[in-house]
Amino acid sequence: MFNKQRLHKLTLVTQIYNILLRILSGSFFIIILIFFQDPDLKTMLIFLGIFIALSSILFVVEVIKYYRTHYWIEGNRLVLQTGLFVIKEKDIQISRIQSIDTSEDIVHRLLKVTKVTVNTPGQGLSLDALSVSQYKALSDYLNQLKTALNKKDVDSLPEDELSAENTEFTQTSQENIPEETGLFQLSIGEIVKMTILNGAIFRGFFIFLIGFNFITDLPLDDFFTEVESVFISASIIILFASILVGMILLYTIGIIASIIKNYGYKVTLSEEYLNIKKGLLETQSQTIPLKNIQTIEEKRNWIMNFFGYTTFSLGLTSDSSQKDNDNKTEVKEDGQVILFPIIKSKQLKPLVKQCFPNYVLAPVETVVPTRSIRRFIQFPVLFWLIVATAASMLLWTYAWIIGLFIIVFYGFFGYRSYKLTGYHLSDNEVSIQTPTLFALRKTYVPKNRILNLEVKQNPFLRKANLAKASFNTAHGMTSKNFKLRFIEEKDAFIIFKWFKNGGAD
Template identity: 40%
Template sequence: MYNEKKLHPITLVTTAYSRLVSFIWPIIFFAFSSSRLDGFGLILTVLSITIFGLVYLADVLRFVRTTYWIEGNRFVVKSGLFVQNEKDVQITRIQSIDYSEDIVHRFFNATKLEIKTPGKGIVLDALSKENALQLANQLHFLKETFLVSERKSTTEPQIDRHSGFSLQKAGVTRTVYTMSLVDILKMNVMGGSVVKGFIVLVGAVNIFGELIPDALFNQAGTLVSQTAIVSILVLSIGVFLLLFFIGSLLSIIKNFEYKVDVTNNYLTIEKGLLEVKSQTIAVANIQSVWEKQNWVQKLAGYTTFSVGITSDENVADKKDTSEATEKGEIILLPLVKTKQLAVLRAEIVPQFICQPAQPVVPLRSWRRFIQVPLLIW
């Protein structure tokens, strides 16, 4: 049994940052609405700040009472506010050890570690990079030792920091897919980011519309009625370009230096500018593959490729930063040329043999889908 260890004190800073992000908008809203709510907004602002303080105090107590250690074939985490609970995973069932680093983690040279198994996973919010690498090395080494007991290895496998905490190895890992900035912009154009940005803009106007003076709306209506059609068209194009710029900027921040690496029987996705993420997928756990195309992608000759993984529990943990949806679907290749997909699919998931569909319409379908609807019409 290894000695019990505690989380890095930077956990208090990262927790405060995440809590502040969730509380900042209600506080700002109530603060700006205090004049309209006859002083009641000030009470709501103070109440929100008080709730934030109490919740953060609970996070501090939870941090003080959280420890983790390795015991035999188990990695155990004990935590709890008033009643401490133990959560453990079997080391031999660990599928991947992933990491993510937001702005606060990177500023303090820390990382967030996620230990994942087919059933449940464990998230350690903040560890120093040195301790995280040491823990990842220990878990990988113990897993190899337990699974292959006849191999008498005395040296721990070293993991490159740039490659994250996955099972990547120098000379074995190969990059099969990357996304440049141009590819990210193409993905935004074909994925409808402008429409999504417009929806967000309309929603923001509806939410914060009460904060905008009515005189401003009246002046805007008068200006539109007195403006030529050409000016309105130019204004619409300007709004369109602004939304596209905002959507593209957010997408670049999220998918910066996106790449997919293959190491033996594992796939690793790495991406991110402000928040760097690494996610490892065991090829043996991939149960299904998807190819999705909208009409814009089809016209341009592009497609999106996703994989489905097995999991014994739903992806409902808010601390889980993986890209898996509730159905276990992970977008592996966000934008790839249709002609290149067959080669990449054979290299990434060789166990799936996908034959191209034959675009042949059966003769019996003419009566069902053409003749009968025409008669009914």
């Protein structure tokens, strides 16, 4: 079966859809401009002719590429051969496959085909499109062949012993398929709740308000100079009405977009993998190898904390380069992927223990001494004081009012950092808690995932018996840094000793 073969014939239909989508999106503003200028029949025919000619050329290109694209299995390699004028081959080692993901946009779903992405560390292969039966056969074959190859010392075997024909494995049967356990799923109501509580809409609304001010030249100076007319001024009424309408529109659009993206959100667990499935117009299936997980993290903003909810995410090493394989998974550039977008805090720990039984998940102990408060506050407050003063003198008389709000906010944030920064050491795991501007983040890191750890002291910190401790873990294509600032010197060196010698006291 896995001799050289082509993709499914319906790949040509999915490519037509992609061609039309690219052309229409690329010429959107041209189309709007033409129709706003009351085009005549000749202009419309010329534009239509260009559109048809360009679509035809691109379609012919895709037809040629389709007939010149093949994939097959050869030894320990999955090979993809494609090209227009120059044939290129790309291959990955089957023994290094980490996950096999799928995605289906609306055309794929109508045609009952799927796009398959095979991921390995550093690169991957995408096959668009395969039928469901083709995908199942290839996926099962690759998984069994990988298992068989990994039972041997692949590097020590000659190439002829690595061929699919010579490698022992059994044909797929129901009992050989790893059983999946359902862990978590979101209803439409929970998706709406998640969208409202995660704060993204509030940030969007803030950006909208700033843009609205610049576009409409709102009379904010009058707002400050004529306070007595706030409730009767027509301009103020229009302002607040516009803000209210804009907020409702943003909420509505944000909720609809979130429902479309996360519809049917479901997390399942098998022996070695977590799987996330979601999507209404475009369904995605993302596989997360448990061995790739570097850190686990829970994060809650002020609103979520008030209602008892949290967000749980994983820090991963990158499966593959996003640019190379056109992957549409939810792994961010820093390697962070959200597993449970919204969940009650009291429901989280049993699920986490089920997924990650080796994690201790110890509560942190706050360790920042009282004398560190000013160090969290003084530098941001001084910076914004200078900015607000300069803006008031050079740009806008009332800029100091905005500056005052920012200074108070950063003062409060500094106090939160002092109160909430903490850590806890277990034998093979460190728990670290650090506030962000709008949320509280708690991260659990196994010691064997820490790449390096350092303790820093400048002369002022040394004099005050304070220090900064930081460490890095592999995240995405690079690494991620975690910091504990202005903690007791003895705490910093306890962490250093724990990392160097192994085990907590």
